[in-house]
Amino acid sequence: MGLQRTAVRWKDRMVQVPHRGRSMTRREDAIARLLQERIESGEWKPRRQIPSQRRLAAELNASPGTVHRAVANLRERGYLWTLPHKGSYTRPPEHWGKAAE
Secondary structure, eight states, X not given: OOOEEEEEEETTEEEEEEXXXXXXXXXXXXXXXXXXXHHHHTSSOTTOBOOOHHHHHHHHTOOHHXXXXXXXXXXXXXXXXXXXXXXXXXOOGGGTTSOOO
């Protein structure tokens, strides 16, 4: 199976997100990059709650599991922290790129 692309709406435009057929492991990486761009651009301010994973999944036309893995990726790289049953929050720039504590 070759590399395929799926259109995802983001910032009022369509963005092509790569994936390989049924195996979407690269798709969560692409979604993580989109969310990381929102954080780095300042669209999502530090220490603020981001939209729920369910809401992001609907916005990005992705499964909740794919968004969950993308958020986990950003959490591991220091861009987010998550409080159980409360949501995920952006971290200040000094934490970016560092492993989650």
